[in-house]
Amino acid sequence: MMSNENRMTIDGAEVTFQPGETVLEVARRQGAFVPTLCYDERLDPYGSCRLCVVEVEGRRLPASSCTLKAEPGMEIRTGSDPIRKMQSTLMEMVLSENPDDECPRCRDIGTCEVHDLAEKLEVGRERFLGATSNASKDDSNPFLLRDYDRCISCYRCVRICDEVEADHAITMTGRGWNKGIATAFDGGLMDSDCTLCGQCIYTCPTGALADKKMVGQGEIPGEVEVTRSVCPYCGTGCSINLHSRDGKMIGVTPVLDGPVNEGALCVKGQFGFDFVNSGDRLTRPLIRKNGELTPVSWDEAFDYTAQKLMSVRADHGPKAFYAIASGRAPGEGSYMLQKFTRAVMNSNQVDNCSRG
C-alpha cells in the first residue's frame, strides 16, 4: 500500500501521482477530458489559453491545470457544468477572431487542434462576432506558410523555437489586438535566425502555420495515410510520419514519441522528401546497347548481368569483382549484396561508402 503522500482525487476517484507532475498530466492519465490549446508536452507549461481550467476543492476560483502541480490530498473536478461553460465560452471567443473560411490545415493535412476542439465542445464562432484579426504575412520562404489571421496567440511556435530547437528565431510582439509573431526586425524567415526546420508548424494548433508543400495536396483523391518511418538523411535517425494519398507521398510530419528526436526535425527531414516524386526517377532496368543505355525487361537485365558476372568470375577469378553497398538504402539490400559477394562471387571484395 502506497503512503498517502502521492495521492489525490480526480473526479471522485483516488489516484496516485509522481512528485512534480501537473494536475493536467494526472487527469489526462486518468482519462479525463481536459481541453488545451497552448499545451504541448514537449514545452514548459504556459497557462495562457485557460482552457484546461479545473475546480480545486477549497479554492474559490478555477485553476489552469497545466501549471498546477499535483499535491497530496488535492480534490479536482474536471468536467463540471461551470467548467464546461467556461471552456465553451473561451473557445467561442477564440473562434470569433478567426476567419470563417475553410481551414487549409483541416482540408489538406488532417484536422487542426482548434477545429477538433470546437467540434468536441460543440461551439461555433457566431456568438461574439466582431472584428477579426488581419495579420497575414507575405513570406517568400519556400516552406512555411504564415497566415496569422488564424493565430490564437498561444505562442507555441515561439516556445518550440526556443525550448526545443534553441534557434530563437521568432518572438511575440505587441499587446492586445496588435499582438503578433515576428522575427527580429519583423522581416521574412529567410532573413532571420530561422533554420526553416518547420517545427512551429507541427506544434501550431491552428492553420496559422502550414507546410506550403502540403497545402493544396487536398486535390489528390483518397484518404491521407500516415506511416511511421525514419528520416533518410544524416545518421541521427529521427522518426517521421510519411503522409501519402493514393500511393503518392505528399508530406512528412514529426513523430512526437520518436525515441531520438522527440518530435523535432530539421529542414531536410521536414521538407526534403519530394525527391521520391521526382520526374527523373529511374523506372526501368537499362542495358548499354551500342553505347546507349536502353530500357529492357527485368529478365533481360538479370540474365545479362548474371552472364557477365559469371564470365568475370570464370575468366579473372573471384577477386576481379567488387561490390559497394549503400549507406542510405535499407539494410536488407546491404546484407544481400555482401552475401552475393561472399557466397556467389566467393570473395570478401565488398565495402560500403563510409570511407568517402
Next chain:
Amino acid sequence: MSNSIPEIEDAKMMLCVGTNMTECHPIIAVRVKKAVRKGAKLYVVDPRKIPLTEYADGHLPLKLGSDVALFNAMAKVIIDEGLEDKEYIKERVEGFEELKAHLQPFTLEYAEEISGVPAELIRECAIEYAKAESAGIYYTLGITEHICGVSNVQSLCNLALITGNLGKKSAGVNPLRGQNNIQGAGDCGALPNNYPGFQSVEDPACQEKFEKAWGVPMDPKKGITKIAALDHAVDGRIKAMWICGENTLVTDPDVKHTTKALESLDFLVVQDMFLTDTAKLADVVFPAAAFTEVDGFFTNSDRRVQRIRKAANPPGEAKPDWWIISQVAQRMETPVDFEYQSSEEVFDELAALSPIYAGLTYDRIEKGDLSWPVPDKDHPGTPVLHEGEFLNGKGKLQLLDYVPPSENPDEEYPFYLTTGRRLPTYHSNTMTGRSGGFRILVPNEWLEIHPADSDRLGLVDGDWARIKSRRGEVITRVAVTRTSPRGTVFMSFAFPEEVMTNFVTNPEVDPRTETPEFKVAAVSIERVEAPSGLGAEQALRADPEGPGLV
C-alpha cells in the same frame, strides 16, 4: 556512438570535435543545446567558427590536422594536474605509465605552436573535461577524414579512458554517422574484413559458421577497401563492379582518378533511384525503390535499429534493393539459397547470423528503442557500451605522434581548403537538390574565405574565383565570412554539375582505414571574371513549388 543520443542532454561537459553539428546533425545539436541550458559546459574544437560555437564556453580553433598535438597536450594537463580517474585506470585501463612518459614532449607550448590554439584555452578545456562528472566527446568526419584519422580518434579515446568517461551514462566517445544507414551497412557485413555483426572473415570459427549457413566455402582472406578497389580497377585487377546507391564519381576525392577507375572496368552495374553521374557510366542500371516504397530497417548513429515502412508505390518497375540482388544471384548457377519472400525474411537471416542482432525481429524494432548489441529475444538493448568491462579485457591507451597533413600550404598553393556540408544541401545533393525549395535556400556553391585573405586577393562577396590544387581546379563564387579562419577556405560538394569540388580534394588516405583526407588540400585562389550561364541566374529560375532543379 558508445552512448545513446537522448543521454546527451544530461552530460555535464561536451567536447565537440570536427562536427558542424547544427548543420550536419541538427537534431543531435538540439540535445547539446538542451544540455547547455541545463548548465553543461560546451567546448568546440573546429578550425571554423561554426554556429555551435555561439553556444560554447570555449572555441578551440585548431589548425587543420593538428588534433593529436592538441589532445595529447590535454591528456598531459589532466595527468600533470592529477585529475585522472585513478581507480578507473587501475581497474580497466592498461598502458598508463607508458602514456605518461610518451606525453612528456606534448607541452602546452608545443600544442599551441602546432595547433595555433592559445595554451591557456587548451588547459581550461582539459580541466573542464577532466573535472566533469560525465563528459561526452562527439566527433564526425572533421577528425576522421585525415591521413591520421585513426590517431585522431585514438587521442580522444585516451582522454576518455584516463578520465573514466567510457562505460558511463551521458559520456563516452561518440562518432556521429553522416548517413542514415551507414552504421547499418557495416552491421550487415558490407565490409571487406567482417561478416555481418562484425565477425572477422579471417577467423576460422566465423568462416565455418558462414560456410555452414550458406553451404559454400568462404574466402579466408579479407578483401580490399573501396578506395583500393578503385586503384585496382585502374590497373586492371578488378574487372567488374556493382555499386548500390552511391554516387561514387562525385563523392570520392580526385574525380579524374575515379572516372578513370570506373571507365577502366569491363562491366559496371549501378543500382540507384536516379541516373547519377556514376550510373551514366554503367553497363547495367537497376532502378531502385525509395525508402518510402519498401519495408526494411535503418541503423542510426547510436546503434538503434529502426523500422522503415512502405507508404507509397515505386514509380514504373523500380524494385527493392534486396530483391534485385537476390534475382541476379538466382541466375548465377549457385547452390546458395537466394529465395526470399519478404524483406523480413532477409532481416531474420541477418539476425540469426549476427550475435549483436540476435534478439531483434521486425516486431521488436517497431518503436526503435533498441540499440545493439541485443544478444537475445528478452535483452533490453545496450544504450551504453563498455559498462563494467571492455569486450577485450582492458582499455588500451595508445601512444600517438603528431603527423602533419599530407599537403600543406606553400608558395604555389598558399591556402588550406577544407570541405563539408551545409544545412540545406545534403552530400552531392541528389536528394535535397530534387526536393522543391532547397535551391532557394542554397542556390549555388561558394567558397568561404576570411576578409583578410579576400582583401589580399582583391575579392569581394559574390566575385568568382578559380580554386586550384595539384589535382585539378574549379571556378566558384566567393563569400567573405569570418566563419573561416585566415588561411583556410571552405567549400561543400553539393553542386557537382556546376562546381566539382572533388576535382581539387586530396586522395591521400589514412593507411589503416583508407579514408581519404577530404578535410585538407593545399590550393591557390585567384579572382576570375564571372563565367556566363552559371550561378545565380539559374537559382532565380528555380521554382519553389516545382520538383526542384538538379
